[in-house]
Each structure stands twice: as structure tokens, then as C-alpha cells.
Amino acid sequence: MWGSLDFWDRKVLVVGKALKLATTPGRVEEKLHWLEGLVVGTNRRVDDYNRRAKAGQDASDEKFMDEELIRKDVTNWALNRSRSTA
Secondary structure, three states, X not given: OOOOOOHHHXXXXXXXXXXXXXXXXXXXXXXXHHHHHHHHHHHHHHHHHHHHHHHHHXXXXXXXXXXXXXXXXXXXXXXXXXXXXX
């Protein structure tokens, strides 16, 4: 993993399940504001991804259900046709 030699260039560190904020006392508010924007943006991207994934899954499920309905209709039609000709 490559990083900057200047420790303060790294604004936030991910350590396991925690975010560690590296700052000086005079820049706490600025970096907290930046970090809040980062978290909000990340959450928005995760929500968008989840929404697209669910829409794709719903479309796949709907397609499968349509195919199953068509198969049932064709089977019923074939059975009714064979009964009427017999």
C-alpha cells in the first residue's frame, strides 16, 4: 500500500470498522465537514447501487414469472386441444 510521506495529507484512515480522522486542533471543523460529505456521498452511492440491483432482480423475477405463466398457458392449451380432438 502506497501513501504520502506527509502524514497530514491522509485526512481519514479506515481501520477495521472504524474511521480515524487525522487533523490538527485548528482544522477539526473543516475536516469533520469534509468527512460528513464523504459519508453522505458514499451512502448515496450505496443506496443507488442497491436500488439498481433490486430493479435488476425484480426484472429477472418478473421475466421468470412471465415465462412460467406462458408455459402453463401453453400446457393447458395443448391439453385442451388434445382432449377436444380425442
